Amino acid sequence: MFRVGRTSDIAGIRALMKSVIGFWDDAWRADVLERVLGSTETIAFVHLEAGRIDGFICAQWVRLTYLRDWPSPTHRCFPVSPSGQETP
Numbered sequence: 001m002f003r004v005g006r007t008s009d010i011a012g013i014r015a016l017m018k019s020v021i022g023f024w025d026d027a028w029r030a031d032v033l034e035r036v037l038g039s040t041e042t043i044a045f046v047h048l049e050a051g052r053i054d055g056f057i058c059a060q061w062v063r064l065t066y067l068r069d070w071p072s073p074t075h076r077c078f079p080v081s082p083s084g085q086e087t088p
Contacts, residue, residue: 005044005056007037012053013046036060 005013010033018024029035036042036058047055 001048002045003048005037005046005058007034009046009053010034010037013056016053016056 013033014024037044039060042058042060044056044058046053
C-alpha cells in the first residue's frame with residue numbers, strides 16, 4: 001500500500017535508505033529527512049508491506065539557488081527499495 005510519507009516515518013525511511021548498499025551518505029545533514037518531509041515543496045510517499053516501510057520515493061521542486069541545500073549535487077530523490085538492488 002502506498003501513502004503519503006510523514007515525519008513519523010523518518011526512522012523507518014532512514015533504516016530503509018541505510019539498508020540499500022551505497023545509498024546513504026554520512027555527509028548528509030543529520031536532519032535531511034526531516035527537511036525533506038517537512039518541506040512544502042516536497043511530495044513523498046512510502047510503501048508499506050505488512051505494516052513495514054519497504055519503499056520510499058520523493059520529489060522536490062528544485063530551483064538553481066536551492067541546490068546548495070540538497071544533501072548532495074549527485075543525489076535528488078530516488079525510489080528506494082532493497083528488493084530492486086542489483087547484486088554487485
